[in-house]
Amino acid sequence: MGNKKIALVTGASSGMGREFVLQIHKRYPNLEEIWAVARNTKALEQLRKKVPKLRICAWNLTSPQDLQRFQELLEKEKPQIKILVNSAGMGIQKTVEETGLEDLWNTVQLNCTAFTAVLKICYPYCHNGSQVLCLSSGAAFVPQPGFAAYAASKSYVLSFSRAIRKEWKGRAKITIVCPGPVDTPFLEKMGGKEHMPAYKKYFLAKPEAVVEKALKDSEKGKELSVYGYSVKALRVACKILPHSLILKFL
Ligand SMILES: NC(=O)c1ccc[n+]([C@@H]2O[C@H](COP(=O)([O-])OP(=O)(O)OC[C@H]3O[C@@H](n4cnc5c(N)ncnc54)[C@H](OP(=O)(O)O)[C@@H]3O)[C@@H](O)[C@H]2O)c1
Numbered sequence: 553m554g555n556k557k558i559a560l561v562t563g564a565s566s567g568m569g570r571e572f573v574l575q576i577h578k579r580y581p582n583l584e585e586i587w588a589v590a591r592n593t594k595a596l597e598q599l600r601k602k603v604p605k606l607r608i609c610a611w612n613l614t615s616p617q618d619l620q621r622f623q624e625l626l627e628k629e630k631p632q633i634k635i636l637v638n639s640a641g642m643g644i645q646k647t648v649e650e651t652g653l654e655d656l657w658n659t660v661q662l663n664c665t666a667f668t669a670v671l672k673i674c675y676p677y678c679h680n681g682s683q684v685l686c687l688s689s690g691a692a693f694v695p696q697p698g699f700a701a702y703a704a705s706k707s708y709v710l711s712f713s714r715a716i717r718k719e720w721k722g723r724a725k726i727t728i729v730c731p732g733p734v735d736t737p738f739l740e741k742m743g744g745k746e747h748m749p750a751y752k753k754y755f756l757a758k759p760e761a762v763v764e765k766a767l768k769d770s771e772k773g774k775e776l777s778v779y780g781y782s783v784k785a786l787r788v789a790c791k792i793l794p795h796s797l798i799l800k801f802l
Contacts, residue, residue, distance in 0.1 A: 559636070564588035614666050636674050713728045
C-alpha cells in the first residue's frame, strides 16, 4: 500500500461537498492531498485557491468511462483514503408525472448507482478505521410524495450504508449523514426555495453547521449524524408512527 494519506470528496464543487473540503483541510492538516470529484472544473479550480493540496478529479460519476478512470488512478497511486465523503447527489422536487424520464433516471443513477460504485472503488484503499461519510437525508426516513425518487434513493443510501457499516467493521467507520433542508445550491437545482413547503423553509440549516457536526460524529464513530431538532423529531416519529399516518401530513 502506498503511503500518501488522502481525503476523497465527491460533489466537491458545491454545497456540502465543498464545505467538507474546506473543513477537512483545516481539521486534518496531516493529510497530503484532498481529491475533489465533480464535473465543474472551474468551481474546483476556485476551491483550489483556498485549498492548495486539492487534487481536481473532473469526473462525471454516472459515466462508466469516468468510473474506469477513477479506478485506474487509485490502482496507480494506491493512496490511503483516511476520509471518504460520498456527497454527490441530486433531487427534483416534482411529482413523478411532472418529472421527465431523464431526470428520474439521473437521480437514481447518481444517488444510488454512482454512490455504490464510489464505495466499491474506494474500498481497497480504506484501512485502519478510515472515516467514511455517506450523504443520505431526512427524506430517507419516510416516503415523500412530490419527492418520491429522491426520498427513495436516500433510503437506499441509508440501508446500503448501514449494511456495509457492519461488513467493513474494523476497516472503516461508516457514518450516514441525514440532514433536513440545507441552504446550498441544491435547493435551486431542485426547483428553487420558493417551491419548498413552508415547514421545510423554516428548518433550513447552514452547510457549515451540518458538515461540522458530521465530521465530529464520524470521529466518534457514530452510525448516524442527524443535525437539528426537527430532523431528530421526524426520525423518532417515523420509528413509532405508521408511515400511512405520517403521509397524511406530507
Ligand atoms: N441541500 C439539502 O437540502 C440536502 C439535504 C439533505 C441531503 N442532501 C444531500 O447532500 C448531498 C450534497 O448536497 P448539496 O446540498 O451539497 O448539493 P449541491 O450543492 O447541489 O452539490 C451537489 C454536488 O454533486 C455533484 N454532482 C452532481 N452530479 C454529478 C455527477 N454526475 N458526477 C459527479 N458529481 C456530480 C455536483 O458537482 P458538478 O455539478 O460540478 O458535477 C455538486 O458538487 C447530496 O447527496 C444531497 O442529496 C442535501
